[in-house]
Amino acid sequence: MIKLLESISIFPVLLTLAAFRVGQLCQQKWKKPIFNPTLIGMILVIAFLLATGMNADGYSAEMGKMSWLMTPASICVAIPMYELFQILQKSLKAILAGVCAGALSCMLVIAAVGLLLEFEQSILISLLPKSVTTAIGVSLSELFGGMGGVTTAVIIVTGIAGNMMGPMLCKLFGITDEVAQGVAFGTAAHVIGTAKANELSQLTGAASSLSLVVAGLLTAVFMPMIAGFL
């Protein structure tokens, strides 16, 4: 039976869509960031592959045929960025400075602690873009010799952590300004953090959405400099 399914090229697509859909239903039911549809989708697909003994390379190869969709989809993030630029025009300087400092510090902390703990280079590279949106983070990781799968998982876990700890961190660090809160969520925890920012206020959500794109772009700029030292 598994052999038969392996030979059908739509099966991995169906498996992925079904696993994602289950994740989405979980999130709708429990409304907690930990029930992230991509994360649950990944766990279910892995569980399925391990349980049935289906060939994981075959799954990856078949799904890889759809990977061309990722670049145009990532490019489209320019549209919310454009719209948000208009809305947030007045605070642009403060937002850009905050995102820039945040994105740079994120990579420096990872590089410093990672070197101290003597992580393998490919692990370190995979961790560097972990605060930015998967759309940019995964291609960056792979471009510098990191592991795309590891980066995807760490990015999602980072987003969930930022989403859950965010309100507490705002209190702890005395971040009360709505725009500043948004910048913190977007820079540290990309789209998943932005979901929480949207709950706080519309302005916070807008600042977070803009920050996550800018953080992605700046990380792409800083990455060669920092990866060069490793």
Added chain:
Amino acid sequence: MKYLTQFLRITGFTLVGELLQRLIPLPIPASVYGLVLLFAALCLGVIKLEQVKDAAGFLISILPILFVSPAVGILENWGMIRSAVIPMFLLALLSTITTFAIAGRITQSLRKKEEDHDQAA
């Protein structure tokens, strides 16, 4: 038909992004070139929001699904990362906290300064 022409435009930006990545000897992903170009085109009015918005909305909405299969790729790397998994995620947590604090505090203090400045003027 609306979706077709819109998707065609987005595909055009993707192609230019891919070409730039191959022609410019910098380690910058094609998606970053494409994103910046599309953003510039919107700002300059070369392309109007309505000419890409619907197809873009659809593509953005399916992004999380597209990331399931790369995430499954972690299975391949498991042997390599197994011994480092816990410190890896702790470091991810630590850097999330520092990034959150630094990004938020800097924006906040700059916004306060600007407000004070505005009030003084």
